[in-house]
Amino acid sequence: DIQMTQSPSSLSASVGDRVTITCRASQSISSYLNWYQQKPGKAPKLLIYAASSLQSGVPSRFSGSGSGTDFTLTISSLQPEDFATYYCQQSYSTPPSTFGPGTKVDIK
Amino acid sequence: EVQLVESGGGLVKPGGSLRLSCAASGFTFSSYSMNWVRQAPGKGLEWVSSISSSSSYIYYADSVKGRFTISRDNAKNSLYLQMNSLRAEDTAVYYCARDRADYDYVWGSYRYQFDYWGQGTLVTVSS
Numbered sequence: 001d002i003q004m005t006q007s008p009s010s011l012s013a014s015v016g017d018r019v020t021i022t023c024r025a026s027q028s029i030s031s032y033l034n035w036y037q038q039k040p041g042k043a044p045k046l047l048i049y050a051a052s053s054l055q056s057g058v059p060s061r062f063s064g065s066g067s068g069t070d071f072t073l074t075i076s077s078l079q080p081e082d083f084a085t086y087y088c089q090q091s092y093s094t095p096p097s098t099f100g101p102g103t104k105v106d107i108k
Numbered sequence: 109e110v111q112l113v114e115s116g117g118g119l120v121k122p123g124g125s126l127r128l129s130c131a132a133s134g135f136t137f138s139s140y141s142m143n144w145v146r147q148a149p150g151k152g153l154e155w156v157s158s159i160s161s162s163s164s165y166i167y168y169a170d171s172v173k174g175r176f177t178i179s180r181d182n183a184k185n186s187l188y189l190q191m192n193s194l195r196a197e198d199t200a201v202y203y204c205a206r207d208r209a210d211y212d213y214v215w216g217s218y219r220y221q222f223d224y225w226g227q228g229t230l231v232t233v234s235s
Contacts (some may be wrong), residue, residue: 031212034221036153043203043225044145044153050210050219087153091220095167097143099153 002026002093004100006086012108019075021103023088028068032092035064035073038102039084047086048073075105083107110134110224112204117229124194124233130187130204130226138162138182141207143222144189146200146231154200157189158207172198194233201228 003026013019023033031051036044046055048064051071061076075082088100116128130142144156157168157178166178177190187204205222212219 030215032219036222038153043227044222045225046221046223049208049221049223050212053210055223089153089222094220095155095158096169097155097158097220099155102152 001096002029002090002098004088004090004098006088006100006103008103009101010104010106012106013078014108015078015080017078019078019082019105021073021086021105023066023071023073023100025069025071025090025092029090029092031067032090033064033066033071034089034091035062036087036089036099037082037084038087044087078105110206112206112224112226114202114204114226114229117202117231119232119234120194121235122195122233125190125192126194126231128189128191128202128204128229128231130189132185132187132204132206135206137180137185141165141220142180142187143205143207144178144187145203145205145222145225146198147203147228148197148200151200156202159187191231194231196233199231199233201230203228 005024007022033051035048038044052064063074085102085104087102111133113131141160143158159178175193179188204226206224208223209218
């Protein structure tokens, strides 16, 4: 099975900050990488699919990049509603479809 | 509007059984593969099971294989998860999620993502 790691596991940031979260796969997954946002008590929400494609309705301050084993989710200017936990997911080799352990973004 | 509504969660004793349901609306349910994903309290997301649109392909995580059974009724726009021999470690919020595919023209294959999720239903396994 492909293992996913994320760094950092948590970070503190201020409104307006540029935030970068990294996801790494245990083997090459081409561009088969998705990003989700989850707020406390809510279901995950798809943000980015195919490594860099923005899901419909998601603000353009969110962007994704990467290919192979290393991927990045960037929030260009952090907004109050962006404080949440972010998960990456690989869909290259399924089943199983594996998620990263998550990165919690909270207020500094 | 796409909606997925889970039900059937609750408190069950170890070794017991529970059947979860997911009612779908707002899209052609019979055209999409569906998934169950769970999240233990304070933990991350774990894919549990998936079923293709016509039920031809079914997959399970190793952690539930032989104990859980996924099924669907396209006439009723519903997805199910029969959970038997439940363990304390099965305690989690269970989400149903729709599988969407986009075509990778470089490699000539489909990439999948979970584009809609239900609100989740809590399963607690405890004596």
